Structures are given as C-alpha cells and as structure tokens.
C-alpha cells in the first residue's frame with residue numbers, strides 16, 4: 001500500500017500545504033511518495049525529498065507542466081496512478097482543479113476535504129459548513145482524496161532523505177493554454193499560511209475605515225488580514241481576504257475577529273484556530289461562543305487601544 005501526494009510547489013520550493021497532505025498520507029498507513037510535476041523543478045524535488053516520512057520523490061519535468069495547467073497535471077498523475085492505493089491532493093485551488101479529473105478518469109469517487117484518516121479506507125470530512133462530520137468509507141481500488149490542510153499538522157520540512165526519481169513528463173494535452181497570470185503582491189503573510197490573522201466585518205463600515213482600523217493591528221502583529229463575506233461583498237476588503245465556507249479555511253495560532261457576528265458560514269472557515277479573540281459590541285454575538293477571549297466593546301476604540309498597547 002503506497003500513497004502518492006501531489007506536491008504544491010513553485011518549481012523551486014515546496015508550498016506548506018504539501019506538508020499537511022504528507023501527514024494525511026502517512027496516516028493512511030503505507031509508504032508515501034511525492035510527485036513534483038513541473039518544469040525545471042529539480043529544486044522543488046530536492047526540497048520534497050527532505051520532508052520527514054517521504055520515501056520517494058518523483059520529479060516529472062516538462063514544459064507542458066510549467067504553468068500548472070490542470071489537464072496536463074492530471075495526465076501526469078494518471079501516468080503513474082496505477083502504482084498507488086491512495087492519491088492525495090491538498091484541498092487548495094490547484095488541488096481541487098486536478099483531483100476530480102484524476103478521479104473521473106480512474107472511474108472512482110473523489111473523497112473530498114478530509115480532516116481525519118480513521119483507517120486506510122475510512123475518512124472523516126465536515127459537511128453542512130462544519131456542523132456535522134461525515135465518516136466516509138470507500139471500496140474503490142484507488143482512493144482519490146483532497147485534504148483539508150487545517151485538519152492535519154504539517155510534516156517536518158526537513159529531516160527526511162527520500163530517493164529522487166525522474167519520470168517522463170507528459171506531452172501538452174492541447175486542451176488549454178496559458179494566457180497570463182495576475183498575482184496579488186502583498187507584504188503581509190498569505191492567509192492560509194499566516195500564524196496570526198486579524199479579520200474585520202461589516203461593522204467597519206467602509207474600505208477606508210477597514211484599512212485605517214485593521215491594518216495597523218495587522219502590521220503590529222505581522223498578521224494576515226482577513227474579512228467576513230459581508231465586508232467583502234460591501235467592497236471593504238478584497239475577495240481573496242474572505243474567510244469562511246465560501247472563502248478560505250484557516251487555522252492560525254491566533255485569530256482576532258473585530259466586528260464580525262460569527263455566522264456559521266464564517267465560523268466554518270476559522271473555528272479550528274488555536275486561540276480566537278472576538279471584539280464585538282453585542283455581547284449576544286455568536287462569535288463569542290467559539291472565542292477563547294471576548295471583548296464586548298466598540299471596535300473603533302478597542303482596536304486602536306490594542307494597537308497602542310502592543
């Protein structure tokens with residue numbers, strides 16, 4: 001029984017989501033291999049070989065894999081899929097783009113967004129915005145799985161000594177082509193990797209106030225900035241800051257929610273944070289039910305005071 005983890009990488013290094021996915025793969029009980037499908041990706045392959053618990057890294061190098069086009073990456077996975085009992089992807093935009101194509105071609109059911117491995121064929125996953133946990137058993141020969149990375153600790157990025165093999169890269173499928181990429185550049189930590197997140201809600205009232213009140217707190221704490229959907233929909237914060245069921249799922253060491261009511265769809269994205277601090281002027285706000293520390297206060301005075309005190 002061997003599990004294959006599809007690495008998330010930028011050709012030169014391995015992205016953190018890969019490490020959590022390796023932990024999930026190890027919990028499946030057998031050997032763990034990692035596929036680095038890229039172009040000039042030897043460095044990423046070397047980094048993957050350092051991950052604790054991984055026994056083999058397969059580097060598939062081809063110009064067709066330079067831009068991570070889902071059709072080509074899926075073909076690359078399928079080229080070696082028959083060697084594996086489990087194929088695991090991080091539940092990121094990339095992973096979710098490739099996994100269903102692989103599952104469909106293998107004619108198996110995808111097991112999505114797992115948070116726990118009970119046994120090699122039985123997995124737990126949240127449903128109804130995290131209000132219930134479904135236990136899913138699969139009798140498929142190959143389990144194609146996406147892993148909710150916040151459900152698993154990261155494997156150590158160093159300390160391993162996997163062998164590195166190369167595999168022939170697949171030819172371009174011709175089904176899609178790369179046109180361009182616009183990447184948000186930010187000095188702040190990326191939300192899904194941030195150790196601390198400060199999030200603002202509808203209460204901020206405007207984009208200007210959001211920046212004026214929340215940014216200094218994020219700067220002081222070197223935190224990522226998040227937002228509720230109401231704040232995003234109102235244009236106070238950009239779309240990629242949204243935390244929740246239809247935004248990002250995060251589990252930082254510290255999550256500070258200011259002026260966020262705590263609707264279940266928001267909680268679905270952050271309730272696994274290690275320490276939750278809520279600032280809300282309504283003591284009945286549901287966010288207090290998940291908060292470790294709650295402050296019933298007006299955020300327009302409390303947040304600047306907090307910044308001053310830090």
Ligand SMILES: Cc1cc2nc3c(=O)[nH]c(=O)nc-3n(C[C@H](O)[C@H](O)[C@H](O)COP(=O)(O)OP(=O)(O)OC[C@H]3O[C@@H](n4cnc5c(N)ncnc54)[C@H](O)[C@@H]3O)c2cc1C
Nearest residue numbers: 201202203228229230244245246247259261265266281299
């Ligand atoms: C299918 C679906 C998916 C969804 N996905 C998401 C999602 O991914 N993420 C998400 O966040 N939401 C999501 N929502 C929306 C969600 O239901 C809530 O509407 C949203 O989270 C509310 O945002 P909010 O807490 O900022 O606003 P509100 O609910 O309006 O809460 C504002 C809070 O601020 C407090 N407040 C007001 N003024 C102050 C002040 N001066 N100082 C301190 N506190 C103050 C109020 O007491 C209140 O609790 C989804 C909804 C649906 C139906």
